[in-house]
Amino acid sequence: MSAVKPAPVEDQGAAPGSEEKPIHILWINAGLSCDGDSVALTAAMQPSIEEIALAGLPGLPRIAVHWPLIDFECGPVGGADTFIEWFFKGERGEIDPFVLVVEGSIPNEAIKQEGYWCGFGDDPETGQPITTSEWIDRLAPKALAVVAIGTCATYGGIHAMAGNPTGAMGVPDYLGWDWKSQAGIPIVCVPGCPIQPDNFAETLTYLLYQAAGSAPMIPLDDKLRPTWLFGATVHEGCDRAGYYEQGEFASTYDSPKCLVKLGCWGPVVKCNVPKRGWINGVGGCPNVGGICIACTMPGFPDKFMPFMDEPPGARVSVSASGVYGSVIRRLRSMTARTVDKEPKWRHTGERVTTGYRPPW
Ligand code: SF4
Ligand code: SF4
Structure with missing residues (x-):
């Protein structure tokens, strides 16, 4: 797969000649995970990442992807070309709307007073890591939708096995199963270890069409899975x-x-x-x-x-x-x-044995 470079910062406002703003995808892959869902997604065909990221499908809104796996912006916090700045912009409400994608299970930081289980970027104020759960606390209330990708993010997965020390859980356990985004969308869960690539690509595409006003509320079952995929x-x-x-x-x-x-x-x-x-x-x-x-x-x-x-x-x-x-x-x-045999009336000779009766 060729990497998809997000549009430069100055291009991410209105498209030339239009008022259309992109929908940002803020992707946190810093839960407890192996990044296997990100890797699996590179194999998506229906649609492909390129088709989604470059708005290559009819009616699909323009998006700007901030996904660690393919992002070219990799500078340090506060520096030029900084990847993490998009997440601060999301928190400050500067890139509305955005979809928050969470990959990996959420550890219970309340049981780790002496340190932290997992984090994503540093807090410029303190120089200390920002935990993954803190990012979810900061961003989920501002997100158009929250999508959990893979069984770790949806339900906890392998990290949440009995006997684990981290108290890991899925996003619905963390935010609450009845949680809804400001747009009224429940948490969308696409489980799989890893995800089937097209299942996720299709779900994300559905949400983007929903955001564009061309699809109804995404149908989910009681475990928050898209019903047409997991029925x-x-x-x-x-x-x-x-x-x-x-x-x-x-x-x-x-x-x-x-x-x-x-x-x-x-x-x-x-x-x-x-x-x-x-x-x-x-x-x-x-x-x-x-x-x-x-x-x-x-x-x-x-x-x-x-x-x-x-x-x-x-x-x-x-x-x-x-x-x-x-x-x-x-x-x-x-x-x-x-x-496995042909009917017996298919033969040569002068007699018709098909059962045909002349009408005269
Ligand atoms: S068939 Fe079973 S093991 Fe394979 S992806 Fe589906 S749930 Fe997982
Ligand atoms: S037929 Fe059913 S039980 Fe047998 S291999 Fe397929 S899914 Fe498994």
Whole structure:
């Protein structure tokens, strides 16, 4: 991917010949995370980062992206070409409107009196780091919308496992599940470890169209996920679901059959990856041999561990499907033999045996 350079500071007001101001994207990737969501997003195709950042889609408003992964502005606080200044501008209300994107889980700074868990830039007054949670406190009330990207930011993810020392949590746990932006938009959660690239690109695009007045309020479920992306289970979109129904299960990873006995959680996990693929329609965990470990779910990872064990309930449903499937397989093989033959009236010779009756 070619890097997308945000427009220079002086260009970020009204576009030449118009009053249109850009919508700024302030991206904080300084939660507890591996930056995997930023990296995954570089593979987005529907639409691509370039199409979003350069407003290359009809009706998409102009945006100015302040995203550490690709930003050319990397100067120190208070210096020329300073990246962090955009976040201060957001706090001062100088770049209204802006969308705040949070990547990574939010540690509980209240339990770390002697220091801090994670931060983003320094406070020019004190020279001390500004914690990530402080940035959220400063910016969320001014944001048009707050978007949590990845399972760490949405629900806490791996950092929020039982026994963790940081008290990590997702953005809705931090701000409150009923929180709404000044525009009345709830926190928008796009889970995944990492996100499926197009799921995030599409959600961001939706919000930008909403901001432009050309889309209604983004539809979210009770876990704040876009409903059109997370309404179905992995199992419902899986390439291997036909094998499940026929009671045919893999015992090794080189098999094309259903992976539930190897630990796949697909039947109860909300995720569209098997249907959508990973990059440009290709891939998608169970489609390509990987069990679903439920990385999009609020209970991830604790409620799905140990991975690679048969999920609870799987034994019962697998046994039932095994019995039902063996009958179905037998009936289907009879039907399959019949439909795999041409009808008998397709032949040479002088007799018509199609059942045709002349009307005279
Ligand atoms: S591999 Fe998983 S998601 Fe696919 S059919 Fe089997 S249980 Fe369902
Ligand atoms: S299929 Fe399962 S493991 Fe793969 S991305 Fe979706 S929830 Fe995560």
